[in-house]
Amino acid sequence: MADVAQAFGVxxxxxxxxxxxxxxxxxxxxVRAGTGGERELCQLRWGLIPSxxxxxxxxxxxxxxxxxTVATKPAFRQAFKSRRCLVVANGFYEWQKTGxxxxxxxxxxxxxxxxxxxxxxxxxxxxxxxxxSCTIITTEANELVSPxxxxxxxxxxxxxxxxxxxxxxxxxxRLQSLLRPYRAGEMTAYPVGTQVNGPSYSAPDCIRPQAAxxxxxxxx
Numbered sequence: 001m002a003d004v005a006q007a008f009g010v011x012x013x014x015x016x017x018x019x020x021x022x023x024x025x026x027x028x029x030x031v032r033a034g035t036g037g038e039r040e041l042c043q044l045r046w047g048l049i050p051s052x053x054x055x056x057x058x059x060x061x062x063x064x065x066x067x068x069t070v071a072t073k074p075a076f077r078q079a080f081k082s083r084r085c086l087v088v089a090n091g092f093y094e095w096q097k098t099g100x101x102x103x104x105x106x107x108x109x110x111x112x113x114x115x116x117x118x119x120x121x122x123x124x125x126x127x128x129x130x131x132x133s134c135t136i137i138t139t140e141a142n143e144l145v146s147p148x149x150x151x152x153x154x155x156x157x158x159x160x161x162x163x164x165x166x167x168x169x170x171x172x173x174r175l176q177s178l179l180r181p182y183r184a185g186e187m188t189a190y191p192v193g194t195q196v197n198g199p200s201y202s203a204p205d206c207i208r209p210q211a212a213x214x215x216x217x218x219x220x
Contacts, residue, residue, distance in 0.1 A: 003113070003114055004029070004041070004088055004114050005041075007113060007114045007115075007158070008031045008039060008041070008086065008088070008114075008116065008161070009039055009161075010031055010039045010040060010041040011040075011041065012041075019202050020202045020203055020204060020206040020207055021093075021196050021198075021199065021201055021202040021203075021206045022046065022202075023046075023199030023200075024046050024047050024060055024063040025045060025046060025047050025059065025060055026045075026046055026199075027043045027044065027045055027046070028043070028044055028045075028046045028087050028088070028134065029041060029042075029043060029087075029088040030042055030043070030044045030085045030086060030087045030088060030119060030121065030134055031085060031086040031088060031116060031161075031165070032083070032084070032085040032086075032121060032165060033165045033166060033167055037166075037167075039161075039165065041088075042085075042132070043132075044085070044087075044121055044132050044133055044134040045059065045131060045132065045133040045134070046063055046087075046133070046134060046135075046136075047059030047060050047061075047062055047063045047133055047134075047135070048062045048063075048065075048075065048076065048079070048120065048121070048122050048133045048134055048135035049062075049122060049124040049131055049133045050062075050074070050075045050122060050124070051078075051122055051123065051124055051125075053124060053126070054126065056124060056127065056131060058075075059133050062075055062076075062135050063135060063136065064135060064136055064137070064138050064153075065080075065120065065135045065136070065137050065138070066137070066138060066139075067137050067138065067139040067154060067176070067179035067180075070120070070137055070179070071172050071175075071176065076120055076135065079120035079121060079122050080120050080175070081170070081172075082167050083120055083121050083122060083167075084118070084119070084120050084121075084164055084165060084175075085119045085120065085121045085134055085165070086116025086117065086118070086119065086156060086161065086164065086165065087116060087117040087118075087119040087134060087136055088114055088115075088116060089114065089115060089116075089117060090108060090112065090113075090114055090115075091106050091107055091108030091109075091207065092106075092107055092108075092117075092152075092153055093105065093106055093107070093192070093196055094107060094145060094148045094149040094152065094189075095148070095149065096147070096148040096149065102197075103191055103194075104191070104192050104193070104194060104196050104197065105148050105189050105190065105191050105192065106189065106190060106191075106192045106196075106206075106207045106209075107144070107145060107148075107152075107187060107188070107189040108187065108188060108189075109186055109187055109188075110186055110187060110188050111186075115155050115156075116155070116156050116161065117136045117137070117153045117154060117155060117156070118136070118137040118153075118154035118155075118156050118164060118178065118179060119134045119135060119136050119137060120134065120135060120137070121133065121134040122134070136153050136154075137153070137154045137179060138151045138152060138153055138154065139151070139152065139153075139154050139179055139180055139181055140152075140181060141181060142181035142182060142183070142184040142187070143184040144184040144187050144188075144189055145181075145184075145187075145189065148189065152181060152182075154178070154179050154180070154181075154182075155182040156178055157182075160178050163175075163178070164178060190209045190210075191209065191210045192206065192207060192208060192209065192210060193205065193206070193208070193210060
């Protein structure tokens with residue numbers, strides 16, 4: 001976690017096993033503004049449960065929020081105004097459909113440093129123990145990702161972390177200006193094995209390039 005602490009300016013947590021395949025409803029690491037305005041590292045359930053929801057099961061359908069509607073959709077609009085976060089990652093998967101076959105690709109930054117997806121979070125407490133959950137905001141794909149999939153998660157550049165996380169940022173236009181495709185020239189993508197299709201499987205070989213294909217297939 002030392003690299004995450006350095007990248008996001010947070011206090012490192014105790015060492016935890018790395019995760020190579022995270023599925024919706026599982027826990028993700030995220031950075032948000034603490035009560036004193038400082039950044040804090042927290043654990044959130046992936047799949048946002050709106051505070052007004054009667055059943056937590058709705059979270060499994062709210063794992064992503066579209067950049068085009070996140071500020072207005074009832075499930076997300078209040079969190080977008082005041083509860084924004086950065087979902088911590090080293091990379092992500094997208095699937096390229098060819099006929100009946102779907103080939104998974106692993107996509108990361110070329111320098112392999114941790115980065116933050118734009119997210120919003122919510123606290124739900126209608127069933128006793130409060131649940132803190134989040135969703136990841138997506139946008140149209142950049143030139144690297146578009147041959148694989150037409151959407152991609154929004155990656156917030158480090159110089160915009162303060163703007164995105166601050167609860168004092170009230171200008172919707174400034175926030176929405178960050179919800180754009182990340183610079184393709186700073187990213188790389190390569191095909192990986194289909195074991196990532198199983199949400200319970202998480203091992204280093206999930207991100208290992210397929211031997212049959214060059215790892216820079218869609219690299220700029």
